[in-house]
Amino acid sequence: MGMIDQYIYDGTFEGFLSAVFEVYERKPLVVKIVSERIATENFFDEEHTIYTDQVKADRVWKGIQTKIGKKAGDWIYRAFLSEKPDRERVLLRIIKKGFLGHRVTEDYADVDVLRLSNLVKMVGREKHRMDAFVRFKLTKDNVYFAEIEPDFDTLPLNAIHFKNRYADQKWLIYDRCRHYGVYYDLHKISYVKLEVSKDINTSEAAPFYFTHDEMHYQDLWKNYFKSTNIPSRKNMRLHLQHVPRRYWKYLSEKQP
Amino acid sequence: MNFERIKEKLNILADAAKYDVSCSSSGSKRANKNKGLGDSSGMGICHTYTEDGRCVSLLKILLTNHCIFDCAYCVTRKSNDIKRAAFKVQEVVDLTINFYRRNYIEGLFLSSGIFKNADYTMERLVAVAKKLREEENFNGYIHLKSIPGASDELMREAGLYADRLSVNIEIPSEKGLKLLAPDKKREDFIKPMQKVKNEIIQYKSEKKLIKSTPVYAPAGQSTQMIIGASGETDAEIMYTSAYFYKQFKMKRVYYSGYIPISYDERLPSIGTEVPMMRENRLYQTDWLLRFYGFDIRELLNKEHPNLETDIDPKLSWALRNLEHFPVDINKADRRMLARIPGIGMRSVHKIIQARRYRKLNWEHLKAIGISINRAQYFLICDSATFETKDRTAAQLKSLIIGTSGSKWRGAYSNQLNLFGSNAPLTTS
Ligand code: SF4
Numbered sequence: 019m020g021m022i023d024q025y026i027y028d029g030t031f032e033g034f035l036s037a038v039f040e041v042y043e044r045k046p047l048v049v050k051i052v053s054e055r056i057a058t059e060n061f062f063d064e065e066h067t068i069y070t071d072q073v074k075a076d077r078v079w080k081g082i083q084t085k086i087g088k089k090a091g092d093w094i095y096r097a098f099l100s101e102k103p104d105r106e107r108v109l110l111r112i113i114k115k116g117f118l119g120h121r122v123t124e125d126y127a128d129v130d131v132l133r134l135s136n137l138v139k140m141v142g143r144e145k146h147r148m149d150a151f152v153r154f155k156l157t158k159d160n161v162y163f164a165e166i167e168p169d170f171d172t173l174p175l176n177a178i179h180f181k182n183r184y185a186d187q188k189w190l191i192y193d194r195c196r197h198y199g200v201y202y203d204l205h206k207i208s209y210v211k212l213e214v215s216k217d218i219n220t221s222e223a224a225p226f227y228f229t230h231d232e233m234h235y236q237d238l239w240k241n242y243f244k245s246t247n248i249p250s251r252k253n254m255r256l257h258l259q260h261v262p263r264r265y266w267k268y269l270s271e272k273q274p
Numbered sequence: 275m276n277f278e279r280i281k282e283k284l285n286i287l288a289d290a291a292k293y294d295v296s297c298s299s300s301g302s303k304r305a306n307k308n309k310g311l312g313d314s315s316g317m318g319i320c321h322t323y324t325e326d327g328r329c330v331s332l333l334k335i336l337l338t339n340h341c342i343f344d345c346a347y348c349v350t351r352k353s354n355d356i357k358r359a360a361f362k363v364q365e366v367v368d369l370t371i372n373f374y375r376r377n378y379i380e381g382l383f384l385s386s387g388i389f390k391n392a393d394y395t396m397e398r399l400v401a402v403a404k405k406l407r408e409e410e411n412f413n414g415y416i417h418l419k420s421i422p423g424a425s426d427e428l429m430r431e432a433g434l435y436a437d438r439l440s441v442n443i444e445i446p447s448e449k450g451l452k453l454l455a456p457d458k459k460r461e462d463f464i465k466p467m468q469k470v471k472n473e474i475i476q477y478k479s480e481k482k483l484i485k486s487t488p489v490y491a492p493a494g495q496s497t498q499m500i501i502g503a504s505g506e507t508d509a510e511i512m513y514t515s516a517y518f519y520k521q522f523k524m525k526r527v528y529y530s531g532y533i534p535i536s537y538d539e540r541l542p543s544i545g546t547e548v549p550m551m552r553e554n555r556l557y558q559t560d561w562l563l564r565f566y567g568f569d570i571r572e573l574l575n576k577e578h579p580n581l582e583t584d585i586d587p588k589l590s591w592a593l594r595n596l597e598h599f600p601v602d603i604n605k606a607d608r609r610m611l612a613r614i615p616g617i618g619m620r621s622v623h624k625i626i627q628a629r630r631y632r633k634l635n636w637e638h639l640k641a642i643g644i645s646i647n648r649a650q651y652f653l654i655c656d657s658a659t660f661e662t663k664d665r666t667a668a669q670l671k672s673l674i675i676g677t678s679g680s681k682w683r684g685a686y687s688n689q690l691n692l693f694g695s696n697a698p699l700t701t702s
Pocket of ligand 1: 386
C-alpha cells in the first residue's frame with residue numbers, strides 16, 4: 019500500500035502556498051496538505067512539516083496570477099478564507115488544473131470548479147454581510163470599535179472596504195472567534211492580536227468604554243429602525259432570510 | 275444636541291417617509307476624496323432589513339411633514355390630523371454623519387412635505403446636501419426628492435450635490451391624479467424629470483471635453499408609482515413605466531402597493547390588504563424588461579391587460595408562446611436562454627461559459643443551479659431522457675404549480691426569489 023504524504027502547514031495562506039511550492043518541488047505521488055490546526059496523528063501517512071516561506075509563496079502566487087489569471091487568484095484566496103476542511107484538497111487540484119491550462123473560473127460543469135465557485139460565493143456573501151452588519155461604537159479614545167463573528171475568515175477582505183470608506187476616522191474591527199483585529203490609524207491598516215474583554219457590551223460596562231453620545235446614537239438608530247417599519251407588510255420569514263438570528267448579537271437595532 | 279427632541283422628530287419624520295419604497299444606494303461611482311468621509315463607488319449595501327423584509331440602506335426621512343397640499347393617498351396631507359414636526363438643516367446633517375460613521379447607513383434620502391411653496395422647500399433640501407458635501411467632505415450617498423414645481427435653477431443645483439434625484443409620479447394615470455390630487459398637475463412632475471435628464475446629458479458631454487466638469491446626479495433619477503389606489507390595470511402601469519424608462523432615462527421605477535391610510539371613499543378602505551403579490555409581479559415584469567430583453571408588448575397587451583397572480587410573468591409568457599420551445603441548451607443564443615422558465619440571468623451566463631467545454635446534460639444543469647422543476651418542459655440538452663409529451667399550456671401550468679409546491683399561498687407568499695438572490699426590493 020502506498021504511503022500518503024501529509025504536508026502540514028501553519029494554516030496561513032502563505033503557508034498553504036509554500037506547501038504548494040513543495041508539491042511541485044518534491045513531486046509526491048499522493049499528497050494531502052493539512053493545516054496544523056486540524057492535523058491528527060495518522061499511522062499510515064508520512065508527515066512533513068512545511069515551513070512558511072515568503073519567497074516560495076510569492077513565486078507560487080505570481081505563477082497563479084500570470085498563468086491562471088488574476089480572477090483565479092482572487093477566487094483561490096477567497097476560497098481559502100472559507101476555512102472549510104476540503105479547501106486545501108480542492109485548491110491544490112484547481113491550481114494543478116489551472117497550470118495545465120484548464121479554465122478554472124469558467125468551466126462550471128467541472129466538480130472542482132463548481133466547488134471552488136461555491137466556496138467563493140459563500141465567502142463573498144459572508145464578507146458582504148460583515149460590510150453591512152458591522153456596527154461601530156465610538157470609544158472614549160476616539161476610536162470607532164466593532165466586533166464581528168463571521169462564519170468565515172472574512173476580515174482581511176472587509177478591511178479594504180472599510181479603509182476606503184472611513185478614511186478620516188480611527189477604527190478597529192475585532193474578530194471575536196479568531197482573536198485578532200484590524201486597526202486603522204488614519205494612515206494605514208495593521209493586523210493586531212488582542213483579547214477584548216467580553217463585558218464590553220454589557221450595559222454596566224459600556225459607559226466606561228464608550229462616549230456619552232454613543233448611547234444616544236444607538237438609541238436614535240433603534241428608534242429609526244422601528245419607525246421605518248411598515249407593520250401591515252410584516253414578513254418575518256423574509257426578514258430572517260436577510261438577517262439570520264446569529265447576526266443579531268452585534269446589531270444595535272436588534273438590542274432590547 | 276437635545277437627544278430627546280431629536281428622537282421625537284426622528285420618529286415622526288421617519289414614519290412619514292417610509293412609504294417611499296426606494297432605498298437604492300448604488301450606481302453612484304462617487305469615491306472617497308482627499309481622505310474624507312465615505313465612499314459610494316461600490317454596490318449599495320443594505321445595512322439591515324425591516325421586519326417587513328425591506329432593505330435599509332439610507333436614512334430616509336422628511337425634512338418636515340407640514341404640507342400645504344392635500345393629496346388623498348398621502349399621510350402627510352394637510353387635512354390629516356397627525357403630529358407635525360420639522361428638522362433644522364444642521365440636525366439632518368448631524369444625524370447623517372453620525373449614523374454614517376457608525377456604519378448604520380450608506381447615506382441620506384431626504385424628502386419633504388411642501389411648506390410655503392415648492393422653491394422654499396427645495397432650497398432647504400439643497401442646503402442639507404450642500405452642507406454635507408462642502409462642510410463635512412461627505413462622499414456617502416445622497417438621494418434628494420425633487421419637489422414638483424421647483425425652479426430649474428434649484429434643480430440644477432440639487433444635482434450637483436445629490437447622487438440621485440427623484441420625483442414620485444405616485445398615480446400612474448392622469449385621470450387617477452385628477453381624482454386623488456386635484457391641486458397637482460402632471461406637468462409639475464414631468465418638468466423636473468425633463469430638467470434632470472437634460473442636465474445629466476449636458477454635464478456628461480461637457481465632461482468629455484473638460485475633465486474638471488463636476489458630475490451631475492451620477493446615480494440618475496428614479497420615480498415611484500402607487501399600486502392599487504386608483505384602479506389602473508397592470509398594462510397601464512407598465513406602459514407608463516416603460517415610457518418613463520425611455521423618455522427620461524430613469525434608472526429605476528418603483529412600485530409601491532397602496533397601504534390604506536385614510537377613510538376617504540375615493541380610496542380602498544382601511545383594512546384592505548396591501549397588494550404585495552401584485553407589486554411583486556410588477557417588479558418581475560420590470561426586470562424582464564430591463565435585463566431579460568423582453569418588450570412590454572410581449573408581456574402585457576389588449577388581450578392580457580393584467581398579469582397572472584399564480585405564476586410569474588416569464589412562465590406566463592412561455593405558456594402563451596409554446597411554439598418557441600423546447601430550446602436547445604447547447605445551441606440557443608443568450609436571448610432565448612433567458613426566456614426559459616426556471617433559468618435566471620446568472621445561470622444563462624454560466625451555461626454559456628460551461629458549454630464551451632462540453633455538451634451540457636441534466637446533471638450539469640442541476641449543478642449550475644437552474645430550477646429543473648420548471649425548466650424541464652422547455653428545453654432539451656445532451657441527455658437521452660426528455661419530456662417528450664405534447665402538453666397543453668393548461669396542463670403544463672398545473673404540473674409546474676403542483677411540483678413547485680408553492681401554489682397560491684396568499685398575499686404573503688414569499689416569491690421574491692424567483693430571479694435569484696437579487697430580490698427586487700433590495701438595493702440594486
Ligand atoms: S404634496 Fe407630497 S407631501 Fe404633500 S400631501 Fe401631496 S404627496 Fe403628500
